Amino acid sequence: MMSLLPALGQLSLIIALLVSVTQAISSLYGSWRQRPHLLRLSRPLAYSQLFFVGLSFGFLMLCLLNDDFTVKYVFENSSTTLPWYYKLCAAWGGHEGSILLWVFILSLWTAAVALFSQQLALVSVSRVLGILGILATGFLLYILMTSSPFMQIILPPSFHSQDLNPLLQDPGLISHPPILYMGYVGFSVAYAFAISALMSGRLDNDWIRWIRPWTLIAWSFLTCGIVLGSWWSYRELGWGGWWFWDPVENASFMPWLMGTALIHSLSVAEKRNTFKAWTILLAISAFSLSLMGTFLVRSGILVSIHSFAIDPSRGTFILIFLAVVILSSLALYGYRSTTLQSVGRFSLWSRETLLLVNNIILLSMLFAVLLGTLYPLLSQTFGWGKVSIGAPYFNTMMAPMGVLALLLMGIAPHLNWKHEAFKKDITKHLVILIIALSLGTLLMLLYTRTFTPGVTTGVGLALWVIMSTLHLVIKTKRFTTKIVGMILAHLGVAVCAIGIVISKHYTTEKNVYMHVGDTTTLASNRFHFGPVGFYKGPNYAAETFTITRFDKQQASDQLHPELRLYRADNELLKKTAVDVDAFRDLYVAVGRPVKNLGWPVHLSNQPFIRWIWLGGLLMALGGLIGLFDKRTRTQKR
Amino acid sequence: MKKVLLFIPFLGVLIVLSLFYMNLKQNPYLIPSVMINKKVPSLDAPLLLAPTKHFEASTLKGHASLVNVFASWCYSCLDEHKLLMTIAKSHQVNLYGINYKDTPKAAKALLTKYGNPYKQIISDSTGKIGINLGVYGTPETFLIDKKGIIRDKIIGPITKTTWRHRLLPEIKRYQ
Numbered sequence: 001m002m003s004l005l006p007a008l009g010q011l012s013l014i015i016a017l018l019v020s021v022t023q024a025i026s027s028l029y030g031s032w033r034q035r036p037h038l039l040r041l042s043r044p045l046a047y048s049q050l051f052f053v054g055l056s057f058g059f060l061m062l063c064l065l066n067d068d069f070t071v072k073y074v075f076e077n078s079s080t081t082l083p084w085y086y087k088l089c090a091a092w093g094g095h096e097g098s099i100l101l102w103v104f105i106l107s108l109w110t111a112a113v114a115l116f117s118q119q120l121a122l123v124s125v126s127r128v129l130g131i132l133g134i135l136a137t138g139f140l141l142y143i144l145m146t147s148s149p150f151m152q153i154i155l156p157p158s159f160h161s162q163d164l165n166p167l168l169q170d171p172g173l174i175s176h177p178p179i180l181y182m183g184y185v186g187f188s189v190a191y192a193f194a195i196s197a198l199m200s201g202r203l204d205n206d207w208i209r210w211i212r213p214w215t216l217i218a219w220s221f222l223t224c225g226i227v228l229g230s231w232w233s234y235r236e237l238g239w240g241g242w243w244f245w246d247p248v249e250n251a252s253f254m255p256w257l258m259g260t261a262l263i264h265s266l267s268v269a270e271k272r273n274t275f276k277a278w279t280i281l282l283a284i285s286a287f288s289l290s291l292m293g294t295f296l297v298r299s300g301i302l303v304s305i306h307s308f309a310i311d312p313s314r315g316t317f318i319l320i321f322l323a324v325v326i327l328s329s330l331a332l333y334g335y336r337s338t339t340l341q342s343v344g345r346f347s348l349w350s351r352e353t354l355l356l357v358n359n360i361i362l363l364s365m366l367f368a369v370l371l372g373t374l375y376p377l378l379s380q381t382f383g384w385g386k387v388s389i390g391a392p393y394f395n396t397m398m399a400p401m402g403v404l405a406l407l408l409m410g411i412a413p414h415l416n417w418k419h420e421a422f423k424k425d426i427t428k429h430l431v432i433l434i435i436a437l438s439l440g441t442l443l444m445l446l447y448t449r450t451f452t453p454g455v456t457t458g459v460g461l462a463l464w465v466i467m468s469t470l471h472l473v474i475k476t477k478r479f480t481t482k483i484v485g486m487i488l489a490h491l492g493v494a495v496c497a498i499g500i501v502i503s504k505h506y507t508t509e510k511n512v513y514m515h516v517g518d519t520t521t522l523a524s525n526r527f528h529f530g531p532v533g534f535y536k537g538p539n540y541a542a543e544t545f546t547i548t549r550f551d552k553q554q555a556s557d558q559l560h561p562e563l564r565l566y567r568a569d570n571e572l573l574k575k576t577a578v579d580v581d582a583f584r585d586l587y588v589a590v591g592r593p594v595k596n597l598g599w600p601v602h603l604s605n606q607p608f609i610r611w612i613w614l615g616g617l618l619m620a621l622g623g624l625i626g627l628f629d630k631r632t633r634t635q636k637r
Numbered sequence: 638m639k640k641v642l643l644f645i646p647f648l649g650v651l652i653v654l655s656l657f658y659m660n661l662k663q664n665p666y667l668i669p670s671v672m673i674n675k676k677v678p679s680l681d682a683p684l685l686l687a688p689t690k691h692f693e694a695s696t697l698k699g700h701a702s703l704v705n706v707f708a709s710w711c712y713s714c715l716d717e718h719k720l721l722m723t724i725a726k727s728h729q730v731n732l733y734g735i736n737y738k739d740t741p742k743a744a745k746a747l748l749t750k751y752g753n754p755y756k757q758i759i760s761d762s763t764g765k766i767g768i769n770l771g772v773y774g775t776p777e778t779f780l781i782d783k784k785g786i787i788r789d790k791i792i793g794p795i796t797k798t799t800w801r802h803r804l805l806p807e808i809k810r811y812q
Contacts, residue, residue: 162798281646288650295657315661323654327647334644374653377660570720570797595750 006071006150009059013148016052016107017140019045023133027126034123042126046114049136050107057104060149061091069161073097073149079163079568081539089173090164095298095314096149098177102294103139105178105185110136113189113214120210127199131192138321146314163539163568172232180229180252183222184290187255189214190262191287194280195329198336203280208270211283213627215266216485219259220623226252227616235576240509240587240604242612245394250373251293254366258286261362263623268355272417275356277337282359284333288326295322296373354412361405368397399454406461406497409490410468414475432471436464448506458501465494485626489619496615502608509604513597523605525586526550530558540564542575545590545599549579561590585609677785678769680704685736685744685758692759697785701811702731703804704779705755706772709743714776717794718751724800725754730808734758737767737775780804782811 023045030038060073064087069075077094078087092101110132117125143149193211197203229252234242243249262282269279295318372389411429440460444452469490476483510522514529521527530546542564548555562575572592579586584607591600677697684690705721707714725732734755736744741760761767770779780789788811791799 285646292653319654319657319661322657326650327654330647330650331644334640334647337643374656377656381656381659572716 003068003070003152005059005063005066005068006152009056009063010148010150012052012056012059013140013144013150016049016056016103017137017144019049019052020133020136020140023049024130024137027130027133031123031127031130036122039122039126042122042129043114045133046107046110046129049133050111053100053104053107053136053140057091057100060097060100061088063150064088064090067161070152070154071149072151072153075153075161077162077164079161079539081567082164082169083538085174086164086169089168092177093164093168093173094149096143096147096151099139099143099147099298100149101178101181102185103136103143105181106132106136106139106188108182109186109189113192117210124196124200127196128189128192131195132188135188135192135325138325142314142317142321146317161568163566166540166564166566166571166573167236169566170232170236172228172236176225176228176232179221180225183218183220183225183259184252184255184293186214186218186221187259187283187287187290189218190283191329194283195332197280198332201336203276205270205273208266208276208279212263212266212270213629215259215262215283215286216623216627219256219263220620220627222252222256222259223616223620223623226256227613227620230616231613234609235578240507240576240589240602240606242503242609245372245391247373248293248297250369251289251296254369254373255286255289255293257362257366257369258282258289261359261366262286264355264358264362268352272352274352277333278359280337281333284326284329288329291322291325295319349415351412351415351417354408354415358405358408358412361401361408365398365401365405368401369394372397402497403457403461406465406494409493410461410464413472413486413490414468429468432467433464436460436467439463452505455501455505459498462494462497462501465490465497469494481628482626485622485624487622488625489622492615492618492620492622494615495611495618499608499611499613499615503606503612507604507606507609509602511600511602513594513599514601515598518598520601520603522586522603523584524552525605526553527588527601527603529599529601537564539568540566540573547577547588547601549586559586559588561588563590563592580610582610583607672771672779672787672790675787677704677779677781677787678766680735680759680766680769682759682761682766685734685741685760688741688760692757694785696733696757697781699783700731701783701808702733702781703808704733704735704781706735706737706767706770706775706777706779708737708739708775709747710739714794715747715751717776718754720795720797720800721754722752724795729805731756735766735770735772736760736762737772738762738764778804780807780811 023042026038027042027045029035030042063071063074064078065084067074067078067080073094073096074090077090077097082090090097092098110129113128113132114125117128190211193207193214197207226249229249230242233244234240262279265275265279265282268275295315298314298318372393375389378384410433414425414429437456437460440458440463441451441456444455444459469487473487508523510520512520514520516529516531518529519526520529526549528548528550530548533544533546535542535544542562544560544562547559547561549557549559557579559577559579561577564573564575565571566573574589574591576587576589578588584605587602587604587606589602591602593599677694680692680694682692684692703724705717707717721732724730732755734757736758739760739762741762744758744760759766764772776794778791778795779787780791782788789804789807791804795804
């Protein structure tokens, strides 16, 4: 009976492919030739695609729960001793499963578009669903041709299944990939609306109004996903960094930057009837960057900690799909967008100008990240030798652009559309800026007694954003959800910036070898290395350490980092322990003991690091609140 | 003219995608198929623990051997080290080492600290031997049969599973 499950899973995938092919053909043809009987099919097709992909995903989970090791994917990513919740999450812990999750989420979004677009004309909905159907077709073909999770193997008489990568056996795995993918894949909706607008040749305000909520929700998910990923690698990788400029992290950061630019340009396009062709280009690009990110992770052409097993045929398939989707979209854009020209005039000191500057800053950041990420490929192709571009490059590029962005964020929301009422307020803004910069400097001198220009600028400007955003709160007479969302998101950026700047400049760390009974100090805390205990987890054996922190002679708390040996693949993993506080993290990791020297202990004191993630969550919350804008729901087409 | 400008994104993406395509073709993971079933290239270089002597090609003849490429700067090599010690103690295969792009001092320190699983170690401080073998990174392990022909190559650390289910059966076949 057991081996029936993978067969059923594969069958559901094949049916899902047939459904998505039908969706792509019938909906697009139906909306082109205005065939009502075909158009009426597109919504039911969207729901059935979700049903069959969901079914197949469910079968994969059942295979994992049942320890059906005749399925290669289960053999490679699970073991009998793995706790049940990690067995479920193993459904996206390996390459094949994670692509299935991708398609599942695409189907969720497709069904959501079908469900929440009742007020939109059936022709337009069908066109959007048809475009999403093309995407689903591509990915389902990819799964069936190169990476089906239901592939069966013949087991040797005695065998040990491999196991889920120990790094992935963490609560982070439960939430991070699905939420990140919700964001990544969510941009497909904005993309489908953009392509649909290009196809129909009509780009009116309705289009903008429809694309806005979908962009906002995808962006919020992406923000949350990036925050979770950063927090996960901070706890899991054992050296206390929260961002590594790893190609895969960059692959999620680039669509985020593009999505942020898109949200801002949408607001101009909506209010001022300008920037329309530009907005379309951004919508296409945001999703294209998501696709490119998927390619970078799956093909293994860049070396990354996140890469899955490498198989060139997989890379080739995605590359062809990538080329077809992106190039045809951009060709359509080049061909059609002149017909979408919209003229609007605005003066220098208007909100339009500053939003344009915002777009330029965000895109410059994006190009810097793109260049840094692809540089190893460039140098390899043109024989400049193997080079790896690291954090120093990215930090030098990002810092000045970050400063400009913060500077801009303090002013832009105060400006009016179109005209120059700004001049009479300029002194007020300057006063706030000076107060903020001096406050930042004062606080810094008070706490550290040393002057660091980077901190004055960073914290000062973040305070300026907070103060001028609060100024906006006082000035605003009618609060729409759009304004509240914007305020929260901007405060989030400021909070995040404070976290980045302070943790970057004031993190102290120490690497020492310790024996039981040893003591060391860091940042006015004394740490005592207590007795070592052992315990057996479900699929690992662990040494637990007791590190007692003394705050001025008083034992204030105990930290329990672990060193785990996972049985299946004999892999050693450091489980870090963190003492969390709103203003600082004390972070401890213990490594594999060295003869005669003791255990290597990594201690660090990271001030304000929580603020980075708190800021990110505020941004995501702002995006979600902006979603409930009255205009997006009540206005009929 | 304006029309041409609208195609700039198209051209930009085309360039990036061609870059991807070229690198996909250069995928380092295709290299093993080139080296497999070929004769071992010359491993003529000084021995790490006896620098006056050179490694002799005849050493590999007559029995199956594993040649493990390692370096003291390579973290995954340390992970693999314990298993290599077990393999050496099991006496099921002759294990040789190539110390890749490393200083003799650091390499010797590593061996004193964690033990030496290798019968002989070839010192490849310049990486020249590595290039001949098509080494992409460390650790990498080659399985060579009794006639000196490369039969398999493992990229990355050997795990217990690869040792038991892949290498050991192959060693028995090519012995």
